[in-house]
Amino acid sequence: MVITAKLCFFFLQKINSYGKIWEIKRLRIALIWFIRWVFGGTSQGLKVIPCVGETLEQRESGSTLDVVAAQTKAIADKVSNWDNIVLAYEPVWAIGTGKVATPAQTQEVHLELRKWIHNNVGAEVAASIRIIYGGSVNGGNSKELATQPDVDGFLVGGASLKPEFIDIIKSATVKNSS
Numbered sequence: 566m567v568i569t570a571k572l573c574f575f576f577l578q579k580i581n582s583y584g585k586i587w588e589i590k591r592l593r594i595a596l597i598w599f600i601r602w603v604f605g606g607t608s609q610g611l612k613v614i615p616c617v618g619e620t621l622e623q624r625e626s627g628s629t630l631d632v633v634a635a636q637t638k639a640i641a642d643k644v645s646n647w648d649n650i651v652l653a654y655e656p657v658w659a660i661g662t663g664k665v666a667t668p669a670q671t672q673e674v675h676l677e678l679r680k681w682i683h684n685n686v687g688a689e690v691a692a693s694i695r696i697i698y699g700g701s702v703n704g705g706n707s708k709e710l711a712t713q714p715d716v717d718g719f720l721v722g723g724a725s726l727k728p729e730f731i732d733i734i735k736s737a738t739v740k741n742s743s
């Protein structure tokens with residue numbers, strides 16, 4: 566079973582904006598417990614796709630790499646078995662908006678994530694972990710994104726419900742032929 570924790574992070578980001586409301590605080594605590602439960606499950610074989618990504622404001626202020634590093638650290642602190650983790654980079658501004666990160670932006674972040682894992686988790690995990698991209702991937706942009714050396718796959722939302730999904734799947738041939 567694969568569980569994505571991205572919704573949790575999304576809601577936590579939203580909740581952070583309104584954190585003074587008592588009920589929201591209770592929900593926040595519940596979500597934190599849920600995240601702990603999810604990552605605790607990785608030690609028992611549960612597969613998890615945690616997602617990291619910056620808001621548009623963070624990208625424009627130049628803090629993208631710091632933001633995703635901090636998010637990855639929060640994840641790494643909870644992970645006991647990296648074999649059960651696929652890490653996804655999903656810029657918040659690209660999710661469901663039709664605005665996709667450029668191949669260069671994607672590669673920059675994925676490379677940085679792999680370096681972070683190398684330096685903080687280990688060389689073996691850095692070499693083997695799959696780092697996938699999500700955020701307005703479609704049949705027209707997947708092939709070029711797939712050419713990036715540190716892009717190991719995609720987390721596809723809207724386009725997975727359309728015929729073009731087959732083109733996204735076919736972009737894997739870019740990897741296989743390189």
Ligand SMILES: O=C[C@H](O)COP(=O)(O)O
Pocket residue numbers: 655659660661662663699700701702720721722723724
């Ligand atoms: O679950 C998928 C991701 O949130 C990306 O969604 P999207 O491809 O519709 O932007």
